[in-house]
Amino acid sequence: MDGGVKKAGVTSSQVAEHAGVSQSAVSRTFTPGASISSKTRQKVLASAKVLGYRPNAIARSLITNRSRIIAVVMAYLENLFYPDVLEELGRALAAENYHLLLFTGFMDRDSDPVFDQLMQYRVDGIILASTSLSSELSEECASAGIPVVLFNRTTERDAVSSVTTRNREGGKRIAEFLVAGGHKSFGYIAGLENSSTNRDRHQGYVEGLAGHGITEIAYEVGNYSRPEAEAAARMMFSRPDRPEALFVANDHMAVAVMDVARYEFGLKIPEDISIVGYDDVGPAVWRSYGITSMSQPVKRMVESTVDILMDQITSGEIEAEHRIHNGELVVRSSARHPETGIVEADGRKIFRPKDV
Amino acid sequence: MDGGVKKAGVTSSQVAEHAGVSQSAVSRTFTPGASISSKTRQKVLASAKVLGYRPNAIARSLITNRSRIIAVVMAYLENLFYPDVLEELGRALAAENYHLLLFTGFMDRDSDPVFDQLMQYRVDGIILASTSLSSELSEECASAGIPVVLFNRTTERDAVSSVTTRNREGGKRIAEFLVAGGHKSFGYIAGLENSSTNRDRHQGYVEGLAGHGITEIAYEVGNYSRPEAEAAARMMFSRPDRPEALFVANDHMAVAVMDVARYEFGLKIPEDISIVGYDDVGPAVWRSYGITSMSQPVKRMVESTVDILMDQITSGEIEAEHRIHNGELVVRSSARHPETGIVEADGRKIFRPKDV
DNA sequence: CTGAAAGCGCTTACAG
DNA sequence: CTGAAAGCGCTTACAG
Numbered sequence: 001m002d003g004g005v006k007k008a009g010v011t012s013s014q015v016a017e018h019a020g021v022s023q024s025a026v027s028r029t030f031t032p033g034a035s036i037s038s039k040t041r042q043k044v045l046a047s048a049k050v051l052g053y054r055p056n057a058i059a060r061s062l063i064t065n066r067s068r069i070i071a072v073v074m075a076y077l078e079n080l081f082y083p084d085v086l087e088e089l090g091r092a093l094a095a096e097n098y099h100l101l102l103f104t105g106f107m108d109r110d111s112d113p114v115f116d117q118l119m120q121y122r123v124d125g126i127i128l129a130s131t132s133l134s135s136e137l138s139e140e141c142a143s144a145g146i147p148v149v150l151f152n153r154t155t156e157r158d159a160v161s162s163v164t165t166r167n168r169e170g171g172k173r174i175a176e177f178l179v180a181g182g183h184k185s186f187g188y189i190a191g192l193e194n195s196s197t198n199r200d201r202h203q204g205y206v207e208g209l210a211g212h213g214i215t216e217i218a219y220e221v222g223n224y225s226r227p228e229a230e231a232a233a234r235m236m237f238s239r240p241d242r243p244e245a246l247f248v249a250n251d252h253m254a255v256a257v258m259d260v261a262r263y264e265f266g267l268k269i270p271e272d273i274s275i276v277g278y279d280d281v282g283p284a285v286w287r288s289y290g291i292t293s294m295s296q297p298v299k300r301m302v303e304s305t306v307d308i309l310m311d312q313i314t315s316g317e318i319e320a321e322h323r324i325h326n327g328e329l330v331v332r333s334s335a336r337h338p339e340t341g342i343v344e345a346d347g348r349k350i351f352r353p354k355d356v
Numbered sequence: 357m358d359g360g361v362k363k364a365g366v367t368s369s370q371v372a373e374h375a376g377v378s379q380s381a382v383s384r385t386f387t388p389g390a391s392i393s394s395k396t397r398q399k400v401l402a403s404a405k406v407l408g409y410r411p412n413a414i415a416r417s418l419i420t421n422r423s424r425i426i427a428v429v430m431a432y433l434e435n436l437f438y439p440d441v442l443e444e445l446g447r448a449l450a451a452e453n454y455h456l457l458l459f460t461g462f463m464d465r466d467s468d469p470v471f472d473q474l475m476q477y478r479v480d481g482i483i484l485a486s487t488s489l490s491s492e493l494s495e496e497c498a499s500a501g502i503p504v505v506l507f508n509r510t511t512e513r514d515a516v517s518s519v520t521t522r523n524r525e526g527g528k529r530i531a532e533f534l535v536a537g538g539h540k541s542f543g544y545i546a547g548l549e550n551s552s553t554n555r556d557r558h559q560g561y562v563e564g565l566a567g568h569g570i571t572e573i574a575y576e577v578g579n580y581s582r583p584e585a586e587a588a589a590r591m592m593f594s595r596p597d598r599p600e601a602l603f604v605a606n607d608h609m610a611v612a613v614m615d616v617a618r619y620e621f622g623l624k625i626p627e628d629i630s631i632v633g634y635d636d637v638g639p640a641v642w643r644s645y646g647i648t649s650m651s652q653p654v655k656r657m658v659e660s661t662v663d664i665l666m667d668q669i670t671s672g673e674i675e676a677e678h679r680i681h682n683g684e685l686v687v688r689s690s691a692r693h694p695e696t697g698i699v700e701a702d703g704r705k706i707f708r709p710k711d712v
Numbered sequence: 713c714t715g716a717a718a719g720c721g722c723t724t725a726c727a728g
Numbered sequence: 729c730t731g732a733a734a735g736c737g738c739t740t741a742c743a744g
Contacts (some may be wrong), residue, residue: 009478018716022731027723034723037729051502057476058423059721061414063736065365069457077443083433090461099473101425102458105446117455120413122365144408233493259643287615288644367737378715383739390739393713415737419720 019047030055034143040052048129062120070309071123073114073131078226079252080282085129085151088302094156096310098124115140122309125309127151142320147312149305152296154196154322161312161320163304165327167200170294171247172203174276175208177351178245179282180338187218187243188256189232191250198249201278205247208239218341220242229253233260238269243254245335251277251284254291258334275337280327290332294350297316328352367405373609375403379564386411394556417478421636425536426665427461427479429470431486434582435608436638437652441507444658452666454480471496478693481665483507504669508652510552517668519660521683523556524563527603530632531564533648533707535685536668536694540628543574543599545588545613547606554605557634561603569572574599574604578609585609589616593623600629601691607640610647614690628689636683646688649705654680684708 010025015227019026021040028034029044047053061067070093077083086102093100103114103122115137118126126141129151138160141148152164178186186209193200209217220236222229233256236246248254249283254277261267261275271274280295302324312318329341329351341353368382372441375382377396384390385400403409406602417423426449433439438564440457449456460469471493482497485507494516496505506518508593519573534542540564546555565573576592585604592602606611610633617623617631625631631639634653660679668674685707687698 009721023722024724024733031723035729044736048721054472054475056418056478056721058414058417058478059736060723061418061736062738063419063720063723064413064722065736066416068632074459077439078435080436080439081734083436083439083442086439086458087433087461090458092461094459099477100458100460102442102446102456103450104456105443105448105736106450116410119410122412122414202742256643260466263643283639286611287619365737369737379738380740381713382716384714385735387739391713396713412737415720417720417741418722418737418740421720683719 003134004126009056010051010183012053012055015044015047015053018051019043026053027055033248039322044297065122066313067122067124068097068126069101069121069123070125071100071101071103071118071121072127072156073130075104077104077252079224079279080254081250081279081298082129084298085302087121087129088298089305094305098156100300110150116173118146118349119144120275124313125149125304126307127294128153142318145318147309147318149308151301151305159320160321161308161322163308164196165294165299165301165325167197168204170278170327170329171201171206172208173204173205173351174247174294175211176353177329177331177338177341178247178274178335179209179212179214180341180351180353181241181245181274181336182338183245185199185218185241185243185245186216187220187246188247189229189236189248189253190219190221191224191253193223195254198224201247201249205232208290209246214331222249223258224250224253226256229256230260234264235248237273240322242273244271248277251279251281251293253277254293255283255289255332258289258291269334271335275338276329276335280330284332292328292332292335295330297303297327298326365412366409368409368411371400371407371409374407375399377484383411386655392692393654402642407658412504419630421478422669423478424453425455425479426459426473426481426483427457427459427477428483429486431462431521433460433605435475435580435635436470437572437608437654438485440637441658444654445483445661448454448658448662452662455527474502479526480655483661483665483708484509498674501657501674503665505664507657507661508553512676512680515676517664517678519657519664519679519681520552521650521652521657521681525555526561526634526683526685527557527560527562528564529560530557530634531561531567533601533685533687533694533697534632534691535565535568535570536697536707536709537692538694539599539601539692541597541599541601542570542572543576543592543602545585545602545609546575546577547580547603547609549577549579553603554580554684557603557605561590573587578605578613580606580609582608585612586616589613593617593629595623598629602631604633605630606639607635607647607649609633610690611639611645612646612650614647617700625690626692632685632691635653636686638686648688648691649686651686652682653683656681 015026016023018086029041062172125147138148154162220232222232247255277291277293280293283289284291284293331349369379372379372382377393384392385397481503494504509519573650577587578588606614623629633647636649637647640649687705
């Protein structure tokens with residue numbers, strides 16, 4: 001009965017003694033690429049097994065100055081896009097033998113304490129995947145010599161690496177789609193107004209519509225939050241000039257907007273109103289919603305993110321890099337279809353106008 | 357231009373030199389409760405600020421034998437219940453000054469490599485919040501002297517701490533509700549058949565129905581996966597003896613089942629079929645689904661989990677503890693309402709039969 | 713309250 | 729290929 005007492009944890013010295021070799025030999029056995037004879041190695045491995053030895057990653061970190069830990073800051077996970085990203089990150093980092101220290105659940109912009117924690121753990125890299133964290137934080141990290149990648153956002157100054165999709169082109173594509181669908185009046189429900197994703201998507205939408213001589217766009221703000229999106233939708237649908245076509249800045253909000261449209265205003269989708277979203281995530285795919293939505297290729301975005309990090313960690317060079325991926329406008333049933341421009345690809349319907 | 361070069365990181369010795377005190381004094385300044393004069397403390401703090409010093413948590417861990425890291429193993433995040441839990445855990449652990457090392461994105465039962473990682477980082481505690489991990493793993497951890505809490509599941513032998521809700525009572529309550537609603541035929545769509553949640557919910561359901569002389573229950577398996585739940589629903593709805601009332605083992609599956617019912621079989625909910633779920637999470641609340649569902653009090657469950665962990669860490673005693681919370685059957689529109697037993701509480705409709 | 717010193721469990725030149 | 733030794737950046741008795 002040794003239950004209840006925390007085992008001391010067996011050390012390399014104990015293994016060394018048991019195997020009749022030096023502590024160095026034990027260390028080399030567990031260091032890939034270290035020079036060690038197979039015979040010694042076998043002896044060590046055998047003893048390690050008997051004693052239940054595992055190298056202490058903490059001690060290793062201290063001396064190598066590498067923690068093999070990547071911090072991921074993700075303020076909220078309600079939007080299924082983020083859990084998706086997180087799962088993919090878990091996979092990708094594990095494949096590189098890195099671990100994921102998650103910072104989530106604080107809902108503020110007060111990121112200084114977070115930063116402090118990151119620094120104390122000497123993380124090897126940082127992924128900022130939340131739209132509501134300060135740009136300062138990221139630059140602070142970068143200037144501390146820790147590789148940082150912004151996921152799905154950028155900062156004004158582009159001193160920090162980022163991975164995004166062509167949000168402006170996405171907004172524009174959506175405008176083209178809605179115009180091609182024969183809609184006459186347009187609206188936009190914004191996300192966080194000072195986020196780069198919202199800014200770019202909105203700008204592209206405005207430009208796209210302007211290209212067809214349309215300059216009036218009904219506008220409400222949902223701040224990427226479900227309740228706020230509902231409120232925005234109520235405002236939008238109460239307008240005397242309720243638009244025929246609505247671009248909602250992400251799917252998380254679009255779902256809420258559709259529910260308000262159907263169950264509070266009795267609107268039929270897409271007969272009474274066409275709705276297009278962004279992210280192509282979770283509920284967007286479900287039959288109840290079937291949202292026509294710009295996709296963001298999560299898997300490739302995550303790959304790029306980890307790529308940049310690994311590059312910077314191994315090279316020691318921190319040079320800002322910006323990887324921009326392409327999305328597709330996946331066509332489902334939440335918006336009227338245009339007569340042309342819809343093609344089949346990978347079993348999905350995609351909007352690809354000829355002139356693009 | 358020092359960009360590109362990883363800064364060495366300033367140490368306590370450097371701060372000591374700068375402040376003209378011993379390295380011990382610096383350490384004491386950053387150790388809450390250590391005996392240090394306010395004067396020395398101020399000097400140290402000033403120097404630390406100038407130099408940008410932060411204690412190295414890795415070095416601290418090595419000597420204190422406390423990493424202040426809790427590992428959370430959560431195989432998949434698709435079911436919004438888990439991101440919810442994760443966010444809450446992030447908050448609760450941060451409040452205790454602990455950090456969250458997340459293991460996710462591997463979709464198998466092969467948890468041995470995970471275990472190895474956990475051990476190498478000398479985590480202070482482990483939360484197992486995924487239904488697909490082996491019971492072995494958890495006992496292995498426990499026997500290694502690391503506090504482990506199973507979240508939302510139990511094992512046969514109850515040597516490992518757990519936090520759950522009364523799943524059997526929940527299943528029973530659902531049976532009572534459906535019987536009270538006047539349904540005559542019943543079905544069940546199971547989650548992972550060997551998971552404790554599924555076993556208990558199913559058992560309670562069966563017992564509850566048996567109490568009313570009902571022993572025939574149409575049965576399909578959805579394994580807590582969306583595509584499998586869809587397949588199960590198709591089987592269920594194709595039966596000549598399609599049940600009037602269906603209990604789906606969690607909301608994640610219930611959403612999929614509702615979509616299949618409505619859009620593939622043209623069934624009206626709840627007119628043609630009543631559906632009840634479990635978890636009371638995310639989409640359950642949305643108007644498109646409005647699922648009548650047993651709630652699991654995530655916040656309180658998380659509090660209990662962190663509580664148990666903190667107790668065991670500080671006391672050094674690892675004694676299995678089982679906390680069981682109560683849920684409520686939250687009544688919405690996915691199932692026919694009984695004439696009596698529905699009460700209002702906290703602005704929600706709850707099913708609470710008198711004789712319970 | 714303060715400092716000198718030992719030591720946490722490793723990695724890695726260095727010399728053989 | 730191997731071992732003795734230094735050292736990573738801290739905490740914490742110990743003595744004053």
